[in-house]
Amino acid sequence: MADFFAPDVFQAVLSDPATAIRLKSFCESTACDENIVFLEKIEQYSRLLTKARELLLDIHATYTSPNATEPVNISETISKDLNSAVNSATSVTFCAMQDIFTPARKDVEGLIRDDIYPRFVTHQLTASAAMALAHDRKTYQGLGDCFCLTDPKVADNAILYASDGFLDVTGYSRREIIPRNCRFLQGARTERSSVTRLKSAIDNGQENVQLLLNYRKDGTPFWNLLYVAPLRDEAGNIAFFLGGQIDCSTTVHGKPDVMRILKLDGRRSFESTRGNLAVEDTSNLTATSPREHMKRHRSMFKSTSSVTTQVRQGPGMENDLIGRLGNMKLETQMQMFQTAYSKYVVLKMKDRTGLSIAHYSSSAGDLLRSSRTHGTSERIVNEDIFKLLAERSPSSSSVMKSYKKTVTDLLAEGKAVSVDIELVVEEKARNLMPTGPGGKTEERLISHWTPCKDEEGRTKYVVLVLAERRDL
Numbered sequence: 117m118a119d120f121f122a123p124d125v126f127q128a129v130l131s132d133p134a135t136a137i138r139l140k141s142f143c144e145s146t147a148c149d150e151n152i153v154f155l156e157k158i159e160q161y162s163r164l165l166t167k168a169r170e171l172l173l174d175i176h177a178t179y180t181s182p183n184a185t186e187p188v189n190i191s192e193t194i195s196k197d198l199n200s201a202v203n204s205a206t207s208v209t210f211c212a213m214q215d216i217f218t219p220a221r222k223d224v225e226g227l228i229r230d231d232i233y234p235r236f237v238t239h240q241l242t243a244s245a246a247m248a249l250a251h252d253r254k255t256y257q258g259l260g261d262c263f264c265l266t267d268p269k270v271a272d273n274a275i276l277y278a279s280d281g282f283l284d285v286t287g288y289s290r291r292e293i294i295p296r297n298c299r300f301l302q303g304a305r306t307e308r309s310s311v312t313r314l315k316s317a318i319d320n321g322q323e324n325v326q327l328l329l330n331y332r333k334d335g336t337p338f339w340n341l342l343y344v345a346p347l348r349d350e351a352g353n354i355a356f357f358l359g360g361q362i363d364c365s366t367t368v369h370g371k372p373d374v375m376r377i378l379k380l381d382g383r384r385s386f387e388s389t390r391g392n393l394a395v396e397d398t399s400n401l402t403a404t405s406p407r408e409h410m411k412r413h414r415s416m417f418k419s420t421s422s423v424t425t426q427v428r429q430g431p432g433m434e435n436d437l438i439g440r441l442g443n444m445k446l447e448t449q450m451q452m453f454q455t456a457y458s459k460y461v462v463l464k465m466k467d468r469t470g471l472s473i474a475h476y477s478s479s480a481g482d483l484l485r486s487s488r489t490h491g492t493s494e495r496i497v498n499e500d501i502f503k504l505l506a507e508r509s510p511s512s513s514s515v516m517k518s519y520k521k522t523v524t525d526l527l528a529e530g531k532a533v534s535v536d537i538e539l540v541v542e543e544k545a546r547n548l549m550p551t552g553p554g555g556k557t558e559e560r561l562i563s564h565w566t567p568c569k570d571e572e573g574r575t576k577y578v579v580l581v582l583a584e585r586r587d588l
Contacts, residue, residue, distance in 0.1 A: 120237050120327065120339065120374055121307065126229055134379045142236045151224050151232065158217050169210045176202045177347040195216045201554045220260065240378050241341050245362050262361040263533045263579045264298070277568035277577055285363050286332035294571040298359060301330040305337065315362065321346045321354055323424055338365040343457050347475035350497055357473070358579070360457050365404045459582040460482060463501055467577050480582060481542065484508065486555065501580065508539040510558055523565055530575055532566045559584060
């Protein structure tokens with residue numbers, strides 16, 4: 117299994133021009149680029165010293181040494197003193213000058229390795245997962261359907277509800293999961309610093325994304341891109357924590373795959389394949405190599421009365437691997453994809469067809485209520501989700517009825533489902549994309565509906581994730 121944080125991978129990232137550029141761009145976007153620039157300057161300094169030493173030896177061997185090939189006319193005393201000085205400079209002075217920054221370089225490399233680099237890896241994986249969520253969810257197992265809800269009011273912040281995708285990814289049964297703390301997925305090689313950062317965020321009621329080495333029931337390790345968000349009630353108290361797990365190991369198998377993920381940027385895209393991620397020699401490819409752009413996705417709910425759905429069931433959603441994930445600058449990715457699940461709504465299931473809003477992310481709230489006249493401060497808790505979607509959709513009422521029936525019928529069977537939808541989006545609810553007249557535009561989204569079930573397998577909550585489809 118690929119190890120994102122192995123020493124040889126980290127050194128390869130620093131030495132490879134494409135990944136070094138990506139890492140530097142990430143540092144610039146997070147205001148810590150002085151560390152990378154410092155290492156670049158040290159490398160430049162080291163190269164100049166090496167060249168200076170080589171030039172000194174060449175001059176001495178050619179013109180001033182006792183055995184010079186083209187000796188100049190200097191006195192024997194000067195020649196003797198010069199020979200001694202050259203020997204001292206090459207054996208002592210240059211070595212000391214090379215080592216002068218060694219402690220500082222190691223310290224900065226340690227900071228990058230232990231703090232900045234893990235955040236960079238997490239960001240790159242999150243950006244690719246966010247793109248896959250909108251265009252090819254099968255890229256990662258568990259993407260869009262592996263969720264759990266934990267209750268901080270219960271001892272040890274235990275899991276109370278889990279999706280079928282959570283069972284598929286971890287290999288545990290529902291009764292083996294509920295009620296336990298998520299730490300049971302950790303093991304001997306789980307990085308403790310990542311766990312500490314996650315715990316600190318939970319203790320402080322903050323959103324957090326961490327890449328953790330977790331273990332399935334059979335002991336198989338897997339890389340878990342874990343997103344955790346506090347779900348607050350109307351009084352501002354945390355009612356639940358939402359945990360979204362994405363299994364990256366079924367997509368990233370070795371060092372070439374890791375390097376490819378870390379090279380993703382706005383000037384390169386990666387072709388979609390079936391089976392394992394193709395391993396190719398990229399040594400002769402520049403960061404600006406052109407690749408085929410993603411084909412245009414067909415817009416649903418536009419001049420049509422049909423609904424296209426994708427019913428998600430069973431494990432093994434890793435067949436379609438990373439495809440065409442570039443075409444966006446890193447800065448754009450940072451703003452658009454803070455997490456793969458930036459637009460989520462947690463719905464309470466009242467009956468077979470009733471789904472009321474219990475919790476939602478700020479960006480999902482902006483998206484759902486931005487067309488109303490009450491302003492962005494309006495609360496939408498306890499409102500019917502289909503009523504809000506209908507208010508925002510340019511589609512006919514018959515199409516929306518078909519949409520609702522498709523979703524509710526499958527949720528009633530306990531199945532997760534993905535359905536395309538088109539909504540009217542206002543500028544304040546969008547991410548960097550230009551809007552039409554009046555600051556509004558119609559936007560295609562993919563809606564992922566995932567039942568979260570209790571210990572008995574009864575659906576109590578549904579996690580709705582909205583992802584923007586984009587033509588690349």
